[in-house]
Amino acid sequence: MPATPFRFFDVRVLRAERLSPAMVRVTFTGDDLSAFASGGRDQRFKLFLPRPGQDAPVLPDDLGDGWFAAWREMDPAVRAVMRTYTVRDQRRDPDELDVDFALHGGDHAPAGATDGPASSWARTARPGDRVAVLGPVEEDNGGVDFRPPPGTDWTLLTGDETALPAIAGILAQLPADTPAKVWIEVPGAEDAQPLPTKADADITWLVRENPQDNAVLEAVRTADLPTGTPYAWIAGESANVRALRRHLVGDRRFDRKAVKFTGYWRRGATEDDLIAEIE
Numbered sequence: 001m002p003a004t005p006f007r008f009f010d011v012r013v014l015r016a017e018r019l020s021p022a023m024v025r026v027t028f029t030g031d032d033l034s035a036f037a038s039g040g041r042d043q044r045f046k047l048f049l050p051r052p053g054q055d056a057p058v059l060p061d062d063l064g065d066g067w068f069a070a071w072r073e074m075d076p077a078v079r080a081v082m083r084t085y086t087v088r089d090q091r092r093d094p095d096e097l098d099v100d101f102a103l104h105g106g107d108h109a110p111a112g113a114t115d116g117p118a119s120s121w122a123r124t125a126r127p128g129d130r131v132a133v134l135g136p137v138e139e140d141n142g143g144v145d146f147r148p149p150p151g152t153d154w155t156l157l158t159g160d161e162t163a164l165p166a167i168a169g170i171l172a173q174l175p176a177d178t179p180a181k182v183w184i185e186v187p188g189a190e191d192a193q194p195l196p197t198k199a200d201a202d203i204t205w206l207v208r209e210n211p212q213d214n215a216v217l218e219a220v221r222t223a224d225l226p227t228g229t230p231y232a233w234i235a236g237e238s239a240n241v242r243a244l245r246r247h248l249v250g251d252r253r254f255d256r257k258a259v260k261f262t263g264y265w266r267r268g269a270t271e272d273d274l275i276a277e278i279e
């Protein structure tokens with residue numbers, strides 16, 4: 001895997017569009033966005049948001065290699081909120097970046113669920129709002145995880161609404177006629193969206209009935225999977241992802257090296273809690 005050539009960019013909201021009850025697409029623009037080089041697929045980046053009352057994210061003075069230690073030492077009530085997101089799309093001339101934000105609070109959400117700082121920011125994003133992103137300057141970068149090895153015969157993709165932008169990006173770049181089995185769990189039927197692809201993709205949308213269930217696992221458990229050498233990319237809520245990985249490696253005998261699994265969020269924990277755990 002290549003190293004991670006990333007740098008900070010100042011960007012601002014160009015427009016925000018409600019795609020569906022649980023998803024907002026925010027399109028960013030910025031003066032030096034021409035240097036941003038998404039590798040597509042599941043390209044991740046860090047997003048830095050202002051706190052309520054601030055008109056821009058507060059970042060360390062030195063944004064070189066020591067930025068993370070410097071950000072951690074800042075007052076948590078003042079420093080920018082840091083979250084991880086996926087490049088849904090990048091366009092040139094003019095330079096624009098689309099990011100799809102799942103709204104996890106609100107009317108469509110289960111009772112008691114509330115937005116965190118990022119989904120709440122996206123819900124009210126307006127043209128001109130300022131944020132910062134730490135993103136790639138080379139297309140081949142360490143922020144892309146979807147890397148099927150040579151000899152892969154078919155691909156399995158699963159995720160919830162937070163992984164939908166990555167699955168969309170992967171499907172958009174899969175070579176023509178590649179067999180793909182895809183399961184995506186969304187809060188409501190209206191949250192399904194068109195996923196253009198040249199692959200031979202069999203896409204199943206699963207509408208969430210009970211947030212405690214692992215609908216993707218239940219669907220994959222009873223599915224007839226293709227023969228041949230698989231590569232699996234699975235993302236979403238951490239415990240659900242781990243359970244599905246166990247099923248694929250333990251019951252379905254997938255080679256563990258051919259299962260890329262990533263917890264995109266954890267029930268009951270903010271991203272700040274998750275960062276604190278690895279410190």
Ligand SMILES: Cc1cc2nc3c(=O)[nH]c(=O)nc-3n(C[C@H](O)[C@H](O)[C@H](O)COP(=O)(O)OP(=O)(O)OC[C@H]3O[C@@H](n4cnc5c(N)ncnc54)[C@H](O)[C@@H]3O)c2cc1C
Pocket residue numbers: 044083084085086087099100101102103104113114115116117118119120161162163165166262263264265266267268269270271272
């Ligand atoms: C590599 C990577 C790529 C990601 N890409 C995207 C993306 O493109 N779009 C996207 O929407 N998300 C994406 N995520 C997930 C996103 O970073 C988390 O959902 C994040 O916690 C949202 O921040 P927040 O401030 O809204 O909530 P937080 O403050 O982090 O959490 C607040 C509370 O909400 C809960 N929570 C967080 N996310 C959800 C959720 N989806 N559903 C229900 N409850 C939740 C937490 O458990 C916590 O209790 C990605 C994560 C990773 C690691």
